[in-house]
Structure formats: structure tokens, C-alpha cells
Amino acid sequence: MYEKVKEQKRRKRLFRAKKVNRTVGGNIMVALFLTVIGAFTAAPLFLAIINSFKPLNELWIFPPKFYVMNPTFQNYSDLLTVMNDSVVPLLRYVFNTLLITILGTVGQIIFGSMCAYPLAKHNFPGHQIYFKIIFFSLMFSTAVTAIPSYLVMAKLGWIDTYLAILVPVLGSTMGVYLMKQFMEQIHDAMLEAARIDGASEYCIFWKIVMPNVKAAWLTLIVFAVQSLWSMGANPYIYSEELKTLNYALGQIMTAGIARAGIGSAVAVIMMIVPITVFIITQSNVIEGMASAGVKE
Numbered sequence: 597m598y599e600k601v602k603e604q605k606r607r608k609r610l611f612r613a614k615k616v617n618r619t620v621g622g623n624i625m626v627a628l629f630l631t632v633i634g635a636f637t638a639a640p641l642f643l644a645i646i647n648s649f650k651p652l653n654e655l656w657i658f659p660p661k662f663y664v665m666n667p668t669f670q671n672y673s674d675l676l677t678v679m680n681d682s683v684v685p686l687l688r689y690v691f692n693t694l695l696i697t698i699l700g701t702v703g704q705i706i707f708g709s710m711c712a713y714p715l716a717k718h719n720f721p722g723h724q725i726y727f728k729i730i731f732f733s734l735m736f737s738t739a740v741t742a743i744p745s746y747l748v749m750a751k752l753g754w755i756d757t758y759l760a761i762l763v764p765v766l767g768s769t770m771g772v773y774l775m776k777q778f779m780e781q782i783h784d785a786m787l788e789a790a791r792i793d794g795a796s797e798y799c800i801f802w803k804i805v806m807p808n809v810k811a812a813w814l815t816l817i818v819f820a821v822q823s824l825w826s827m828g829a830n831p832y833i834y835s836e837e838l839k840t841l842n843y844a845l846g847q848i849m850t851a852g853i854a855r856a857g858i859g860s861a862v863a864v865i866m867m868i869v870p871i872t873v874f875i876i877t878q879s880n881v882i883e884g885m886a887s888a889g890v891k892e
Contacts, residue, residue: 644867647860648672655856671857675865678848678858684836686844693825693841695758697869700765701820705813708771709779713801715772716779717787727776730769742831749832760832765824771816778812779805814877822870842866 642662647655649667679686714720715727738745745764746755754760782805790800806813828843845866849859 641867644860644863648864650857650860652857655860671861675848675858675861679844682844684844688837689839689841689844692838696761696827696840697821697824700762700824701817703762703766704768704771704820705816707766708768708816709775709806709809709813710801711772712775712779713805716776717782717784730772733769734773746831755832756834756838758838761827761830765820770819774816775809775812778809782808818874818877821873825869826866
């Protein structure tokens with residue numbers, strides 16, 4: 597009991613020694629600095645939302661104003677009118693985008709985790725070589741492998757199909773890298789205890805490993821949703837019926853100044869889903885990036 601009290605006193609002394617001695621003026625300066633940084637970061641997002649409610653004549657006022665003098669929903673109304681006149685229905689573009697985003701995100705989590713688990717927790721021959729290949733693959737842009745990928749897709753008959761989009765997403769090495777870095781932090785003793793109790797590797801993976809790396813797959817969800825939801829033109833897709841919402845809305849914005857208002861409405865619509873997903877999972881994103889060593 598005496599040793600416990602002594603340890604508590606020692607920790608309190610260490611806490612006092614590490615406590616930041618800051619004046620009231622210092623606190624005010626820090627608060628002002630963080631407020632300015634936050635306002636600077638949020639300004640583009642706020643301006644994009646405001647612009648979507650501005651009539652065309654207000655969009656070209658310089659310097660831009662952070663308020664609307666004559667608010668209108670005409671930009672959103674014009675967007676629906678243009679999309680209804682499209683050869684392919686709007687719902688078809690929405691369906692394609694949702695299908696790719698949902699299947700791609702879920703598949704990337706599952707396949708990435710299943711590949712990461714043996715690399716993190718099983719010492720099989722060549723596992724270090726496999727991980728180095730995965731690590732170095734993150735350094736290459738998709739443009740580097742575009743031609744070989746197209747030849748493989750053509751040989752398999754996947755050109756102009758959903759598989760041409762989904763299969764490369766499922767094989768993303770970013771998911772494997774992120775999940776492996778997290779899984780390495782799980783204590784081996786926990787897994788060994790489960791094996792002694794008769795748990796199979798599948799049971800250990802789904803009931804022990806996956807719940808303990810929740811922060812990692814929530815972080816991966818943010819990355820995957822942002823990437824797939826905003827996917828535009830794909831070099832493997834030619835049919836208009838298979839193209840995404842971002843591609844269709846992007847074509848509208850190429851009409852020039854006359855559709856600048858519609859372009860502002862498009863920007864708001866496309867940012868709704870990624871921002872919503874990030875807000876829901878934000879408490880785990882920083883933890884995930886820090887633990888995996890991914891900082892941008």
C-alpha cells in the first residue's frame with residue numbers, strides 16, 4: 597500500500613514538472629492563432645457552399661463576397677434540368693457511383709485485412725520480401741502502370757465492365773500497408789491464448805484482430821470513399837451507362853461561364869458524402885495515420 601501511494605506521488609510530481617507554464621496572454625495568443633488557422637482552412641469550403649446559392653451575376657464579383665445578396669436555388673434547379681435532358685438518366689450515374697464506392701470500400705477493407713494479417717502475425721518464408729514489394733508499390737503513380745494494366749484488362753475481357761474499376765481497387769496496396777502496421781501492435785500473447793483455447797485462424801481474424809484494428813479500417817474507409825466517390829473518367833470504361841456521377845457532372849462544368857452557377861452546385865453535391873464520412877469517423881483518422889506512419 598505504501599509503495600502504491602509513493603508511486604502516485606511520483607507521478608504527480610512528474611505531471612507538475614511537465615505542465616506547461618503559460619500566461620493568460622499566451623493562452624489568448626494560442627486561441628487567436630488556432631482561430632485564424634481554422635478560419636483559413638474552412639474558408640474555401642464555406643465559399644463553395646455560398647457560391648452555390650448565388651445568381652450568375654454575383655459569382656463574378658471581385659473580390660468574392662462571403663455572403664449572398666440575392667440567394668437562389670436556381671443553380672440546383674438548372675442542374676436537375678440539364679441532367680434530366682441527358683441521354684443516360686441521372687439515377688444511372690448515381691447507381692454506378694454508389695456501387696463502385698460501396699463495393700470498392702468494403703472489398704478493400706476485407707481483402708486488405710486478409711492480406712495484412714499473415715504479413716503481420718505469421719513468419720512464413722519470404723514475408724519480408726512481399727512487404728517490401730507492397731511498400732515500394734506505393735511510390736509509383738497509376739500512370740506508370742497504365743499501359744500494362746490496360747493490356748491485362750483487355751486480355752481478361754474486363755474492358756468496359758465494372759471489374760475494370762473494382763479489381764484494381766480491391767488489390768490496392770495502400771490498404772494492406774495500413775492494416776499491417778496496425779495489426780503489428782496487437783500482442784501475440786492474445787492470439788496465442790486464443791489458439792490454445794481452440795480458436796481457428798478465421799475465428800482469431802474476425803473476432804480478435806478486426807475489432808482491435810477498428811481505427812485502421814475506419815481510416816481506410818475515409819481514404820477509399822473520398823477516392824471512389826470522386827472518381828471521374830476511367831480509361832477502361834467507354835460505355836456511358838457505366839460512367840460515374842462525378843464524370844457526368846464534370847462534363848456539365850465544361851460548358852464554360854454560362855454554367856458557372858451549376859458548377860458551384862456540383863462542387864457542393866460532390867463534397868457532401870466524403871465530408872459526412874469524415875465527420876462520422878474523424879475521431880479515429882488521426883490515430884490511424886499516426887499509428888501507421890502515414891502523414892500528409
